[in-house]
Amino acid sequence: MKIDYDLCMGDRNCNKVCPEVFKYDEDQMISIVLVDEVPQHLEELVKKAAEECAPGAIIGEE
Numbered sequence: 001m002k003i004d005y006d007l008c009m010g011d012r013n014c015n016k017v018c019p020e021v022f023k024y025d026e027d028q029m030i031s032i033v034l035v036d037e038v039p040q041h042l043e044e045l046v047k048k049a050a051e052e053c054a055p056g057a058i059i060g061e062e
């Protein structure tokens, strides 16, 4: 799972939904992914974050 930084508009939605995985980068004004692999117990939250990402920038979650 990763964020397409061409699409991310930095609205922090993913960060609010799942701060364990998505961190908002104040300097770049986009969110970054903190983990290489999404832990199983966070998969649902990451899925929700991807659904709430308006530009569809969170990709790779089946």
Ligand code: SF4
Pocket (backbone or CB within 6 Å): 003, 007, 008, 009, 010, 011, 012, 013, 014, 015, 022, 030, 031, 049, 052, 053, 054, 055, 056, 057, 058
């Ligand atoms: S929800 Fe999508 S657009 Fe918003 S900060 Fe996260 S990746 Fe970027």
